[in-house]
Amino acid sequence: MAKIYEVQPIVFEALTNDPSTRGDNFLLYIAVLKKFIDPKMSLESVFANHKTLGIPSLETITRCRRKLQERYPELRDAEADNVRATDEQEFVEYARKRVD
Secondary structure, eight states, X not given: OOOHHHHHHHHHHHHHHOGGGGSOHHHHHHHHHTTTSOTTSOHHHHHHTHHHHTOOXXXXXXXXXXXXXXXXXXXXOHHHHHHHHHXXXXXXXXXXSOXX
């Protein structure tokens, strides 16, 4: 797996050059993946060889996004922030419920 400090500049570049990646984690993930894979590779091949390719996890990429957006507020997306806050509240409610 790619180390977080190696991934951070790639995420920063994507957030800076493509504003659509600021509010959509999947678009951000695509932008990062382009740095690691041949675009002709099948999705199955990409996932089957993710370790060999050094592809960072979605979680690593979103952690970098959050850290960078904390440091550089101009890279935030207000609409996405609102959605994420709502989703966070829903998760808190879910986490507090007992699962039977």
